[in-house]
Amino acid sequence: MSEITxxxxxxxxxxxxxxLTDDEIQKLTGELGAIVDSVEKVQQVATPDVVATSHPIPLSGGMRVxxxxxxxxPEQALAGAPDHDGSRFRVTAILGEEQ
Incomplete structure (x- = not known):
């Protein structure tokens, strides 16, 4: 049992x-106590011979080469642009910045 009071x-x-209200304090006391108890259980089985893992099931194939x-x-990229100068996209000024 945890020592959360x-x-x-x-x-x-x-x-x-x-x-926090008194009701919230009572609720959080139980919830935090349960969390501390769960961590204590994990610490009991987490011995040096247990390999640490990030996932319970091995993952593979997540990234491609x-x-x-x-x-x-450049011409293909600019072909569908509403406005360009031949080598770059042209956009309107933002945040009231005018040239």
Whole structure:
């Protein structure tokens, strides 16, 4: 059983500058106690012979090889642009900035 008490929760709330009602303190006392108890259970089985994992099931194939491929020419990239100057996209000024 954890050692989380209503006084501990009230003290932490005061340090964090969080206003809690008595009902909220009681609820959080139970919830934080359950979290601490769960962490204690994990620590009991987390011995040096247990390998740490990030996923319970091995993952593979998430990334493809980064190989250069065929890209658009500047003309192809600008072909569908509403406005361009021949080599760059042209956009309207933003935030009231005028040239």
């Amino acid at each position: 209503p006084e501990t929760v009230a003290h932490l709330a005061m340090l964090a500058r969080i206003a 980064d190989e250069p491929g065929v890209t658009l020419t």
